Amino acid sequence: MIFRRQQGGAGRSPTRLVMLTDGSAWSIHGAPASARGAAAGQDEPKPLSLIPLPVLLPLVLLPLIPLPLFPLLLIPLPLFPLLLPLLLYAVRMAAVLWLAVLLVAVILLRYWWRERTLKKYPPGPPRWPLVGSLPYMPGTLIHLHAHQQWLSKYGSMVGLVAGNIPIVVVCGAEEVIAVLNHEQCQTRPKGFFFHERSFNRRLGIFFSDGPYWTAQRRFALRELRDLGLGKTKLEGVVMDEVEATIATMLRDGPELQPNKLFHAPVLNTLWWIVSGKPFSRGVGSSLDPQSKRLLDIMDRAMRCKKIGNAPCDIWPLLKYVAPEWSSYNDIYLPIFDMHEYIREEIRHQRKHGTGASFIGKYTEEINKAQPGSYFDEESLIVSVLDLFTAGGESTANTLSFCLMYMVKYPAVQAKVHAELDAVCTGPDHAVTMSDRARLPYLEATMAEVMRTNTIAPLAPPHEASEDVEMNGYIIPKGTMFLLSLWGVMHDKKHWGDPEAFRPERFIDSEGKFKKDPWLIPFGMGKRHCVGEGLAMQTAFLFFANLMNRFKFTLPPGSQAPPEVPQAGFTVGPQPFSVIATPRNS
Numbered sequence: 091m092i093f094r095r096q097q098g099g100a101g102r103s104p105t106r107l108v109m110l111t112d113g114s115a116w117s118i119h120g121a122p123a124s125a126r127g128a129a130a131g132q133d134e135p136k137p138l139s140l141i142p143l144p145v146l147l148p149l150v151l152l153p154l155i156p157l158p159l160f161p162l163l164l165i166p167l168p169l170f171p172l173l174l175p176l177l178l179y180a181v182r183m184a185a186v187l188w189l190a191v192l193l194v195a196v197i198l199l200r201y202w203w204r205e206r207t208l209k210k211y212p213p214g215p216p217r218w219p220l221v222g223s224l225p226y227m228p229g230t231l232i233h234l235h236a237h238q239q240w241l242s243k244y245g246s247m248v249g250l251v252a253g254n255i256p257i258v259v260v261c262g263a264e265e266v267i268a269v270l271n272h273e274q275c276q277t278r279p280k281g282f283f284f285h286e287r288s289f290n291r292r293l294g295i296f297f298s299d300g301p302y303w304t305a306q307r308r309f310a311l312r313e314l315r316d317l318g319l320g321k322t323k324l325e326g327v328v329m330d331e332v333e334a335t336i337a338t339m340l341r342d343g344p345e346l347q348p349n350k351l352f353h354a355p356v357l358n359t360l361w362w363i364v365s366g367k368p369f370s371r372g373v374g375s376s377l378d379p380q381s382k383r384l385l386d387i388m389d390r391a392m393r394c395k396k397i398g399n400a401p402c403d404i405w406p407l408l409k410y411v412a413p414e415w416s417s418y419n420d421i422y423l424p425i426f427d428m429h430e431y432i433r434e435e436i437r438h439q440r441k442h443g444t445g446a447s448f449i450g451k452y453t454e455e456i457n458k459a460q461p462g463s464y465f466d467e468e469s470l471i472v473s474v475l476d477l478f479t480a481g482g483e484s485t486a487n488t489l490s491f492c493l494m495y496m497v498k499y500p501a502v503q504a505k506v507h508a509e510l511d512a513v514c515t516g517p518d519h520a521v522t523m524s525d526r527a528r529l530p531y532l533e534a535t536m537a538e539v540m541r542t543n544t545i546a547p548l549a550p551p552h553e554a555s556e557d558v559e560m561n562g563y564i565i566p567k568g569t570m571f572l573l574s575l576w577g578v579m580h581d582k583k584h585w586g587d588p589e590a591f592r593p594e595r596f597i598d599s600e601g602k603f604k605k606d607p608w609l610i611p612f613g614m615g616k617r618h619c620v621g622e623g624l625a626m627q628t629a630f631l632f633f634a635n636l637m638n639r640f641k642f643t644l645p646p647g648s649q650a651p652p653e654v655p656q657a658g659f660t661v662g663p664q665p666f667s668v669i670a671t672p673r674n675s
């Protein structure tokens with residue numbers, strides 16, 4: 091390319107900058123010099139298509155050269171080699187500019203397209219291109235923010251967009267119940283997280299759909315029941331864990347931290363169901379290395395509070411460029427470690443024989459699988475992962491909350507003790523499932539704990555499998571629902587005084603435990619928790635026996651723990667301490 095100045099003469103346009111190559115020329119102002127000549131009856135016009143590509147390309151790029159670089163074009167020819175780096179820089183800038191323009195165009199197009207589908211969408215915070223409503227979304231405890239800030243401003247259904255994913259946060263009790271029972275709201279979202287956690291397929295029970303999900307759920311329900319749910323066998327396993335926990339409390343007490351007390355024994359019960367054997371006896375220092383490894387993995391997995399909402403879940407490509415910053419490593423590395431742990435157990439069982447366990451029964455299904463079967467090793471790994479993630483922290487946190495409310499409400503604790511004293515033969519009596527019906531106040535206390543500070547305040551996300559019409563809004567297919575179970579259990583119209591901790595609300599006029607259909611810590615409808623029976627049995631045996639053996643008080647001089655929970659995969663109490671005093675001392 092050669093640039094030189096062309097002098098304009100009388101009656102011609104003033105001096106113009108032109109580019110000459112091979113005799114063709116182009117003015118910066120857009121008209122080919124040859125075309126101008128032709129208009130004046132001189133040379134034949136030269137069609138643009140005849141301009142060779144090496145000439146055409148710079149012509150197209152030229153307008154994109156940033157303005158400050160334009161004076162470069164006035165520099166005398168002999169100096170040009172010296173300016174080559176600057177020229178290259180200019181070309182690079184032009185390319186970057188093109189890319190930026192293209193990117194902005196794509197983002198705006200996507201934004202426009204998305205907004206077209208959200209015409210009758212519920213109101214909510216502003217939605218921007220690229221980030222949607224993310225700047226207005228709290229990172230954690232969305233249910234509290236929704237009830238304190240959004241409910242009065244936008245109503246019981248709040249429309250948001252995270253990145254490009256439409257999300258409706260449902261805070262109204264009736265609307266939550268309607269969605270939970272709606273035929274077209276029973277699938278799970280299809281985002282990055284749901285594939286990445288399960289071998290790039292949607293496997294397991296928690297986040298799968300359709301006939302595959304039905305098969306996995308049915309299998310899990312059957313096996314949880316057959317593996318001893320409600321029968322003496324499982325009760326014996328849980329009671330072993332209860333005894334081990336009590337021994338640890340006596341050894342490490344009297345001051346204890348409930349947040350650290352229940353994870354190991356609860357996971358141990360789950361591991362027994364999964365593998366047919368407990369992984370350790372006791373908690374804390376007495377763990378064997380394998381058990382410690384499992385607990386460490388679970389701890390890392392549960393500590394990550396951003397699941398489904400992290401930058402890598404919204405912009406998946408970040409996993410390649412910023413795995414730390416985008417929380418990819420925090421979320422997925424523990425999950426992959428867990429895959430490996432479960433895979434090792436499956437191999438061990440294959441080698442040494444499988445017994446009456448979830449893995450054993452599942453392996454039998456795999457062995458008799460026909461082509462197209464829903465049962466394979468990866469499905470087994472993810473199903474076990476689901477049982478662990480769904481059942482471990484939730485049950486342990488429920489128990490920590492139980493102790494927290496006992497130290498906060500000593501009068502309730504005294505009533506629980508009085509009831510236990512009337513039913514049991516003394517603090518050394520092991521409370522079993524056969525005592526449950528005779529302990530209605532204890533049962534009501536557990537129900538009230540689960541109502542007041544439910545560990546899954548928002549149900550795991552549901553998705554609209556079709557366009558759904560509700561309250562005059564149209565929620566497009568593919569929208570993610572975040573359903574406030576907390577809202578149902580704090581609805582003023584239904585409960586009267588939802589903020590009060592009052593177990594008596596679950597006691598009828600005859601002094602018996604009274605169920606309430608709006609007590610839904612385990613959800614309702616087709617996606618209802620598969621582990622409710624197991625969780626309630628475990629929680630009852632732990633809580634009843636610990637209450638029978640100990641009196642719980644706050645350490646002298648310490649404040650009552652705050653009711654606002656700590657976020658995690660599920661929520662739990664903020665760290666707090668109790669003094670556990672044996673009742674027979």
Ligand code: HEM
Pocket residue numbers: 270295296297307360476477478480481482484485488545546549550611612613614616617618619620621622624625
């Ligand atoms: C206090 C303890 C527990 C609570 C509060 C709880 C709560 C819940 C909730 C709210 C759901 C979602 C319902 C929905 O999507 O609408 C759920 C689903 C589920 N829970 Fe639990 N859960 C507990 C314990 C357990 C245990 C011990 C297990 C298994 C060992 C378990 C396994 C599952 C599974 C597999 C699902 C997915 C069901 C599906 O999508 O079909 N949960 N749970």
